[in-house]
Amino acid sequence: MTIKPAERTESLRPYYFSMKNPEVAALSRERVARGEEAVINLGIGAPDGMPPAEAIEELCDCARKSDSHKYQNYFGLPELRQAYADWYRRYYGVSLDPKDEIQPLVGSKEGILIICLTFLNKGDKVLMPDPGYPTYTSATALAQAEVITYRLRQNLGWQPDFDELEKMDLSGVKLMWVNYPNMPTGAPATRELYSRLVAFARKHGIMVVNDNPYSFILSSEPLSILETEGAKDCCLELNSLSKAHNMSGWRLGMVAGDADSIREIRKVKSQMDSGMFKPLQMAAVKALEAGPEWFSRLNDEYRRRKEYVWRLFDEIGAVYEKDSAGLFVWGKVGPDNPYAAGGDLSKTLGERVSDKLLYKKGVFVTPGFIFGHGGDDYIRASLCAPIPTIEKAIRMVRGEL
Numbered sequence: 001m002t003i004k005p006a007e008r009t010e011s012l013r014p015y016y017f018s019m020k021n022p023e024v025a026a027l028s029r030e031r032v033a034r035g036e037e038a039v040i041n042l043g044i045g046a047p048d049g050m051p052p053a054e055a056i057e058e059l060c061d062c063a064r065k066s067d068s069h070k071y072q073n074y075f076g077l078p079e080l081r082q083a084y085a086d087w088y089r090r091y092y093g094v095s096l097d098p099k100d101e102i103q104p105l106v107g108s109k110e111g112i113l114i115i116c117l118t119f120l121n122k123g124d125k126v127l128m129p130d131p132g133y134p135t136y137t138s139a140t141a142l143a144q145a146e147v148i149t150y151r152l153r154q155n156l157g158w159q160p161d162f163d164e165l166e167k168m169d170l171s172g173v174k175l176m177w178v179n180y181p182n183m184p185t186g187a188p189a190t191r192e193l194y195s196r197l198v199a200f201a202r203k204h205g206i207m208v209v210n211d212n213p214y215s216f217i218l219s220s221e222p223l224s225i226l227e228t229e230g231a232k233d234c235c236l237e238l239n240s241l242s243k244a245h246n247m248s249g250w251r252l253g254m255v256a257g258d259a260d261s262i263r264e265i266r267k268v269k270s271q272m273d274s275g276m277f278k279p280l281q282m283a284a285v286k287a288l289e290a291g292p293e294w295f296s297r298l299n300d301e302y303r304r305r306k307e308y309v310w311r312l313f314d315e316i317g318a319v320y321e322k323d324s325a326g327l328f329v330w331g332k333v334g335p336d337n338p339y340a341a342g343g344d345l346s347k348t349l350g351e352r353v354s355d356k357l358l359y360k361k362g363v364f365v366t367p368g369f370i371f372g373h374g375g376d377d378y379i380r381a382s383l384c385a386p387i388p389t390i391e392k393a394i395r396m397v398r399g400e401l
Contacts, residue, residue: 181214
């Protein structure tokens with residue numbers, strides 16, 4: 001390399017799964033070459049089901065049209081913004097102006113960085129959940145802002161400790177990241193929680209950003225922070241088709257909020273791309289029309305899978321909560337866990353358990369440390385594998401395969 005990278009990248013490490021997934025794949029190939037079972041990867045939450053059939057048909061039909069392959073509207077097709085608005089009204093009871101209060105995104109992960117670049121100056125402070133999604137921290141670092149962590153604790157239902165927050169030095173805090181239903185813990189969203197977050201944001205002049213891709217997954221009722229009175233004055237919400245519509249690889253997301261905030265986000269986003277491929281946008285319109293029966297079928301399958309992941313965690317000796325939402329099971333491991341014994345003592349309990357399961361049993365579950373110190377004693381398993389695969393993982397852990 002002939003020049004030094006920008007200082008803003010110095011604190012960054014490659015995204016965990018960008019490094020771990022190739023390692024897991026290489027180990028799997030080695031196992032197969034030795035005549036052993038391939039590694040079962042229960043790490044990342046990538047839905048394995050098919051998207052709505054109507055979305056696939058629309059994608060193909062639109063791609064055959066001559067006007068589909070040129071630059072598109074920087075701010076998303078009007079049809080797509082209207083479809084997002086209709087979706088929010090139908091399922092969340094939230095009224096959004098499709099013209100000024102919704103911005104489609106190339107996946108909501110893109111939105112995390114765009115929001116940071118839009119609203120953060122060097123030295124601004126950001127409240128970050130621990131445990132929490134690592135991208136919130138890395139995007140904050142790229143904006144050269146300062147991370148201020150707030151702990152989520154199991155005894156508080158993995159919700160913020162508002163008494164503790166009020167005692168913190170909040171001077172200079174500009175943004176607060178929240179994510180309910182929570183990843184990785186599975187803590188559900190509640191209207192009371194959203195009301196407290198909005199009141200906290202208004203009191204301290206902070207923008208709360210709710211990352212909300214799991215609201216339809218194993219949740220009794222999808223909720224949006226934007227339902228809360230006054231939320232548009234101080235909140236943004238990210239959402240996505242990745243999880244609830246089996247479309248993670250399509251990269252279809254959105255951000256919603258007041259018109260002034262969306263206008264500022266668009267200024268930054270318009271410098272980063274030249275519009276989304278039209279067939280993808282039109283397919284998203286069809287996906288967003290899915291009725292309650294779509295989510296009912298989806299969740300019936302995830303409920304069945306979840307019971308098998310519970311059995312896997314029973315075999316491992318991880319303690320979990322059964323009332324969680326989202327695509328994962330989050331389990332605590334203790335120092336006496338047999339899979340923690342004999343490992344590298346410089347590693348967290350969760351990582352030692354994850355390592356032994358991977359290297360000795362051929363089953364990969366995510367170590368909780370990647371979500372912050374609050375996850376050090378935890379592991380996480382995805383529901384994005386069919387039941388026969390999870391059953392096989394149980395047998396591999398038992399030593400039957």
